[in-house]
Amino acid sequence: MSVKRDSLSVGLAVGAAGVAFGAVAVADHFSVAQACFLSLVLFSGASQFSLVAVMSSGGSALSAIVTGTFLGGRNGLYGVRMAQILKLKGWKRALAAQITIDESTGVAIAQSELEDQKTAFWYTGFGVYVFWNLFTLLGAVGAKAIGDTSAWGLDVASPAIFCAVLFPRLKERKMLIASVLAFIWALSITELVPAGVPIISTVFIAALVGWK
Amino acid sequence: MSSQWIAAIVTSLACYALKFIGHAIPEIWLSHPRVQRITNLVPIVLLSSLVAMQAFTTKTKFMVDHRLAGIAVALLALKAKLPFPVVVIGAMATSAIVYRLKI
Numbered sequence: 001m002s003v004k005r006d007s008l009s010v011g012l013a014v015g016a017a018g019v020a021f022g023a024v025a026v027a028d029h030f031s032v033a034q035a036c037f038l039s040l041v042l043f044s045g046a047s048q049f050s051l052v053a054v055m056s057s058g059g060s061a062l063s064a065i066v067t068g069t070f071l072g073g074r075n076g077l078y079g080v081r082m083a084q085i086l087k088l089k090g091w092k093r094a095l096a097a098q099i100t101i102d103e104s105t106g107v108a109i110a111q112s113e114l115e116d117q118k119t120a121f122w123y124t125g126f127g128v129y130v131f132w133n134l135f136t137l138l139g140a141v142g143a144k145a146i147g148d149t150s151a152w153g154l155d156v157a158s159p160a161i162f163c164a165v166l167f168p169r170l171k172e173r174k175m176l177i178a179s180v181l182a183f184i185w186a187l188s189i190t191e192l193v194p195a196g197v198p199i200i201s202t203v204f205i206a207a208l209v210g211w212k
Numbered sequence: 213m214s215s216q217w218i219a220a221i222v223t224s225l226a227c228y229a230l231k232f233i234g235h236a237i238p239e240i241w242l243s244h245p246r247v248q249r250i251t252n253l254v255p256i257v258l259l260s261s262l263v264a265m266q267a268f269t270t271k272t273k274f275m276v277d278h279r280l281a282g283i284a285v286a287l288l289a290l291k292a293k294l295p296f297p298v299v300v301i302g303a304m305a306t307s308a309i310v311y312r313l314k315i
Contacts, residue, residue, distance in 0.1 A: 079234020153304025
């Protein structure tokens with residue numbers, strides 16, 4: 001059945017990026033156990049990368065928590081949409097919440113039949129979960145043998161991934177304006193404020209651009 | 213407990229709570245068009261500023277270096293509609309080459 005196959009291939013492709021997370025986390029002075037914990041429990045790529053990035057750039061735990069939580073916020077919004085499709089209660093809802101991410105929601109809402117939407121959500125969600133965790137471990141363990149991560153391009157893995165996530169959404173004019181403003185704003189204030197603030201503070205740009 | 217563990221555990225709990233609340237929230241609360249427009253833009257601005265920080269700062273200082281080449285290649289690859297792994301690996305390889313040449 002092609003919904004299952006498509007879902008699992010998304011799971012493998014996206015999950016493989018976990019190797020970058022594992023390696024980046026260890027390069028940024030997180031332990032292998034911490035990298036694996038983040039992939040197992042936090043399980044939200046953007047939040048994981050941001051948490052590691054904020055702390056490695058000298059940010060406090062608090063600014064890492066706030067930034068990571070803000071970035072995880074959209075999964076809550078995906079949850080609203082998925083709940084209408086899945087209509088779950090109890091432990092199944094609790095389980096679905098954990099695998100509610102960009103990919104599981106995206107592949108699900110791309111299907112036209114309700115049953116296919118449900119199948120796509122579970123297969124993509126679990127597919128990404130399994131591979132993301134497997135590759136995180138590989139990346140984290142492998143990073144120790146790598147040494148200078150800049151010499152292997154690991155310092156651009158995460159911004160390149162975010163460029164790829166953002167790129168298709170920037171066709172919309174408001175998205176593009178908000179993105180460019182946020183980019184310029186963050187760089188403009190980075191030397192004036194504590195780490196993490198340039199990122200969190202861009203929420204006002206979203207409010208400004210989205211107001212009308 | 214190290215600050216890394218504290219950040220990891222608290223962020224994990226907060227993010228799971230958000231995911232769960234999303235599944236449990238009454239739809240009507242988020243139906244206002246303005247709320248929808250803003251919440252759609254929030255991930256965009258957060259990720260955009262995160263790219264700026266990761267690619268063009270070092271320890272909160274503005275810095276243009278080998279990473280610029282990597283990001284440029286990523287954007288070109290995206291423009292050419294190349295697959296996701298090519299975008300990321302292309303960016304990494306370019307950045308690494310520029311970094312090594314400078315040393």
